[in-house]
Amino acid sequence: MLIVFIGPPGAGKGTQSKRLLQYLNIPHLSTGEMLRHAKRERSAVGQMVAECIDAGRLVPDSLVIGLVSEKLEEPAYSHGCLLDGFPRTVAQARAFDEFLGKSGRQLDVAIELAADEEILVQRMLKRAKVEGRDDDTPETIHERMRVFRSETSPVLQYYRQRGVLASIDALGSPDEVFGRIQAVVDARQQSSCSRGATG
Ligand code: AP5
Ligand code: MG
Secondary structure, eight states: OEEEEEOOTTSSHHHHHHHHHHHHTOOEEEHHHHHHHHHTSSSHHHHHHHHHHHHTOOOOHHHHHHHHHHHHTSGGGTTOEEEESOOOSHHHHHHHHHHHHHTTOOOOEEEEEEOOHHHHHHHHHHHHHHHOOTTOSHHHHHHHHHHIIIIIHHHHHHHHHTTOEEEEEOOSOHHHHHHHHHHHHHHHHHHHHHHHHHO
């Protein structure tokens, strides 16, 4: 299965990815993790990525699209994948569709993890005390939320129009949220099996 997780900062994309990967036995592709790795490189690109992440802004589309396409061409990703945090702009979603079309693949479902911002801010401030992620400061969290509303939420509409969006409530315990994701994924698997059986 090819699945995309879309949700505001702190919605649980990373937390739920771990569970879904185990359930489906597919690889994970988190652009946030890839970019945090690139940030540590002492190069001009690393420096530019660091400036974007630390300010809570998006890294330029061309760079992210290049990184993701390169990864998806690896054999390990050819039978499915869970994308966490990509696509994050409509331009990324269009480029991703083009890439999938050329490689004869298609997106099974885009899962929106929806939640009240105030609660998510509290989650990230709590995480800041434990993990100390550089972009978990109050100012950067505020900017990441603003960027989500302005640049990423149009991607939800993009996938809704294509009939592949499933929205789930990301509040509740991690187990409860996973139960909702599992129900969406199971339903998609069943419908693609019955399509395969009839056609
Ligand atoms: P990215 O790493 O993707 O960060 P994000 O979207 O801001 O989201 P987080 O990773 O903070 O949250 P999450 O949804 O994964 O939640 P988590 O499970 O950790 O991106 C970082 C930056 O990279 C971007 O700002 C941008 O600069 C750049 N970037 C990344 N992708 C890009 C792209 N495609 N294009 C351009 N730039 C890009 O949970 C959060 C906390 O809540 C944790 O402590 C967790 O334990 C807790 N928690 C989770 N679920 C629950 C629950 N149900 N109840 C209580 N607590 C919970
Ligand atoms: Mg994450």
